Amino acid sequence: MARQPEGPPPPPTVQKLRIRYAKRGRLRFASHRDLARTLERALRRAQVPMAFSAGFSPHPKISYLGAAPTGSASEAEYLEIGLSVRCDPEAVRAALDAALPEDLAVVECVEALEGTGSLADRIDTSVWRVELPGVALAELEPALAEFLSRDVVTVAKRTKNGLRDIDARASVTSAFAVEEAGCAILHMVVRQGTPAVRPDDVLAALTAVADLRPPLPPRAVRAAQGRLDDTGTVADPLGPDRAARTRCQGEHATI
Amino acid sequence: MTGETLYPRLEPLLAQIQKPIQYVGGELNSQVKPWDGAAVHWALMYPDAYEVGLPNQGLMILYEVLNERPDALAERTYAVWPDLAALMRENGVPQFTVDGHRAVKDFDLLGVSFATELGYTNLLEALDLAGVPLHAVDRDETHPVVVAGGHAAFNPEPVSDFVDAAVLGDGEQVVGDITDVVKAWKAQGRPGGRVELLARLARVDGVYVPSFYAVSYAADGAIAAVTRTRDDVPVKVGKRTVMDLDEWPYPKTPIVPLAESVHERMSVEIFRGCTRGCRFCQAGMITRPVRERTITGIGSMVEQGLKATGYEEVGLLSLSSADHSEIGQLAKELADRYEGTNTSLSLPSTRVDAFNVTLANELSRNGRRSGLTFAPEGGSERIRRVINKTVSKEDLVRTVTTAYANGWRQVKLYFMCGLPTETDEDVLEIAELAVEVIRAGREASGQKDVRCTVSIGGFVPKPHTPFQWAGQASADTIDHRLRILRQAINADRRIGKSIGLRYHDGKPGVIEGLLSRGDRRVGRVIERVWREGGKFDGWSEHFSFDRWTTAAAEELAPFGVDLDWFTTRERTEHEILPWDHLDSGLDKEFLWDDWQEALNEEEVADCRWTPCYDCGVCPTMGTEIQIGPTGRSLIPLTVV
Numbered sequence A: 001m002a003r004q005p006e007g008p009p010p011p012p013t014v015q016k017l018r019i020r021y022a023k024r025g026r027l028r029f030a031s032h033r034d035l036a037r038t039l040e041r042a043l044r045r046a047q048v049p050m051a052f053s054a055g056f057s058p059h060p061k062i063s064y065l066g067a068a069p070t071g072s073a074s075e076a077e078y079l080e081i082g083l084s085v086r087c088d089p090e091a092v093r094a095a096l097d098a099a100l101p102e103d104l105a106v107v108e109c110v111e112a113l114e115g116t117g118s119l120a121d122r123i124d125t126s127v128w129r130v131e132l133p134g135v136a137l138a139e140l141e142p143a144l145a146e147f148l149s150r151d152v153v154t155v156a157k158r159t160k161n162g163l164r165d166i167d168a169r170a171s172v173t174s175a176f177a178v179e180e181a182g183c184a185i186l187h188m189v190v191r192q193g194t195p196a197v198r199p200d201d202v203l204a205a206l207t208a209v210a211d212l213r214p215p216l217p218p219r220a221v222r223a224a225q226g227r228l229d230d231t232g233t234v235a236d237p238l239g240p241d242r243a244a245r246t247r248c249q250g251e252h253a254t255i
Numbered sequence B: 001m002t003g004e005t006l007y008p009r010l011e012p013l014l015a016q017i018q019k020p021i022q023y024v025g026g027e028l029n030s031q032v033k034p035w036d037g038a039a040v041h042w043a044l045m046y047p048d049a050y051e052v053g054l055p056n057q058g059l060m061i062l063y064e065v066l067n068e069r070p071d072a073l074a075e076r077t078y079a080v081w082p083d084l085a086a087l088m089r090e091n092g093v094p095q096f097t098v099d100g101h102r103a104v105k106d107f108d109l110l111g112v113s114f115a116t117e118l119g120y121t122n123l124l125e126a127l128d129l130a131g132v133p134l135h136a137v138d139r140d141e142t143h144p145v146v147v148a149g150g151h152a153a154f155n156p157e158p159v160s161d162f163v164d165a166a167v168l169g170d171g172e173q174v175v176g177d178i179t180d181v182v183k184a185w186k187a188q189g190r191p192g193g194r195v196e197l198l199a200r201l202a203r204v205d206g207v208y209v210p211s212f213y214a215v216s217y218a219a220d221g222a223i224a225a226v227t228r229t230r231d232d233v234p235v236k237v238g239k240r241t242v243m244d245l246d247e248w249p250y251p252k253t254p255i256v257p258l259a260e261s262v263h264e265r266m267s268v269e270i271f272r273g274c275t276r277g278c279r280f281c282q283a284g285m286i287t288r289p290v291r292e293r294t295i296t297g298i299g300s301m302v303e304q305g306l307k308a309t310g311y312e313e314v315g316l317l318s319l320s321s322a323d324h325s326e327i328g329q330l331a332k333e334l335a336d337r338y339e340g341t342n343t344s345l346s347l348p349s350t351r352v353d354a355f356n357v358t359l360a361n362e363l364s365r366n367g368r369r370s371g372l373t374f375a376p377e378g379g380s381e382r383i384r385r386v387i388n389k390t391v392s393k394e395d396l397v398r399t400v401t402t403a404y405a406n407g408w409r410q411v412k413l414y415f416m417c418g419l420p421t422e423t424d425e426d427v428l429e430i431a432e433l434a435v436e437v438i439r440a441g442r443e444a445s446g447q448k449d450v451r452c453t454v455s456i457g458g459f460v461p462k463p464h465t466p467f468q469w470a471g472q473a474s475a476d477t478i479d480h481r482l483r484i485l486r487q488a489i490n491a492d493r494r495i496g497k498s499i500g501l502r503y504h505d506g507k508p509g510v511i512e513g514l515l516s517r518g519d520r521r522v523g524r525v526i527e528r529v530w531r532e533g534g535k536f537d538g539w540s541e542h543f544s545f546d547r548w549t550t551a552a553a554e555e556l557a558p559f560g561v562d563l564d565w566f567t568t569r570e571r572t573e574h575e576i577l578p579w580d581h582l583d584s585g586l587d588k589e590f591l592w593d594d595w596q597e598a599l600n601e602e603e604v605a606d607c608r609w610t611p612c613y614d615c616g617v618c619p620t621m622g623t624e625i626q627i628g629p630t631g632r633s634l635i636p637l638t639v640v
């Protein structure tokens, strides 16, 4: 007979929280796996009463939404956690923030309320800001114009199964260039999909169409994620929960 | 300016390499102290990749102990992978610490912890990247003092050209003494330059400065004499031993990496030293006597460490954890404390006896029973008597069967190959044993899916053990025995498919043997290998046996010795061994007698439970066995 865990099954999920966090500075070099491990440990240190799956190796109920690539910073990463005891979302935010390394910050934590839909359904687009040290606006602007004038720009992307050609153009719904302190900055709105088009791919496309070759590695920051509407605006994915929360104030335990 | 951060220059390079996260620091519980506030700056290096080096307990302890001193600062540095090393050379970025990203050459001291000799080429690579002269003789007051520590430092002769000093034994107290010496010398305006500093360090108990000792060789290639070149340094350098481990509850706040590392858990050292007397085991021999942490000391370290890290697993570490005098109670009370918290407890690989299964059951009370590891080390009863790790075949099979019957599905058995007096038959018995274990296990558990993994590696004779005189088995011998073992296991497919075999070929062991029992002449081989691109020798994809054998042949020939002379040659009783002037406390006569008893297949008892048999350690070092039980117990933690 296979052994079964003794005792009662783990307590059920009584509350779902949605969390927006930022990875900044040095920790932009953390991979998704690194972040997942770090977040799980921080939740334990912060003593957040997580709900667990059943069985011999119970896992805390956490779901991650598509992570920014290793090397990119982000102001808008999202995850959803299940709790076994109701908590004040702001108290969880503060406790988790304090338990994380300096360059990871919990920006917001809201309760996911019934009937507001899933978080994944509210995210299909990323807003990127890419600093190009050593590149002048006068170089970036024409390259970007050339890129935007094309219908398709094929670049080779490194994937698990080797190099693969993808179109870097179609996913980019808008983009513009500015200059700050002598450094060209590329802002762009990019639809998420498979294969994912990342800032690196767009930069490779700029090299392909206009021979733009940044002398130093560019620095990308995901500024926002959300759903792109017809007007070209990217909606805040936590907006519906925040709106619902003001209508329904629940009882909260503190942690 | 010294102590300045190199990060702005490093960052663009990080975007171009594999796993950049390992170089950025900023881990939980790491610290960066202001440079100018500290009188003495230590760079602590583990000479392997970050993922291997970060969990190292020794370094983590010293990092905390030093940083707790207001007048000292300690930062960590690790071996840099070739992809980043190439970019660093191209861009003039020197070896840096991961905490403050400060240049290693700015530090007063570079402490390097050698758990294995295969890290030597990585030390040379780091020195070169740091811009520190490779040879100790070429350094001046502006360069860090390079100090080796760790188990391999009990014979630092092969790296004596490259290190300024080696520290023998426990590091907790001696790093403080070294800090005091360096601080005073700096405050006095560095009188007498580097030589005077080294002379002062050589007078610190446990510190060996190779440059103050001259080695001469006889016509047969053996050492003729080791003589000190100043009379104010000790003739023989003795090891340091920390007594009362409860007073040293480190690490208190273990560093939690963001990157994946080889041990994703928190470790608590429940005792130090081991007197089981396994004759192959250098760790056991050089860390005598046994000093236990008390059950309450362990309890508070576990509690504090979990709070500080958020780890979900705690490893109760030592050389033979089931031997702790309070282990049964400890296992039960810790399991009680953490029941229902999703915190798991584990013991490292254990001796083969039924009690260990009971313990493992207790620790995994409500967790998954995936794998249990035993270390019989020797394949036959005869060879287990030779190595003094006696367990009968019946007991072994019975213990493993009990584990299967208790719901463990996977048992791992550790063995060594190439032990002194070993024959093919001794190794083939491993196959018989594994087959029997599976048969009995299937029967006892009523399940077909029980598995047994045999993990086997070549034995490397080590200094300060009874086997220090033994001839090492050649790579060919090891490879032959591993081959016949594999064939024997695969002979019966119905059983063989439940047995996994994990092994390392014999070649790296030969080089480890050269470096373990080498003398100063081996330094030239290490340097040559590094100059030809050798590094990360502990990684099969980087290790080149041919590079080592060619370098050894050419560099050792002028001395009339060769690789075999250092490895497969059996030493005679009165040969001066390269480490004879370094004192682990063990009497050479005791070790020789124990070697003879090994050859006669005679056992020796454990001095914790039988009278002292005069190995020499306690009287020489002024130490004593410290064991419980204390009669104390762990009270349940108050619920938060």
Ligand code: SF4
Pocket (backbone or CB within 6 Å): B275, B288, B289, B290, B607, B608, B612, B613, B614, B615, B616, B617, B618, B619, B624, B625
């Ligand atoms: S001196 Fe005696 S008591 Fe001390 S470790 Fe050796 S045998 Fe054991």
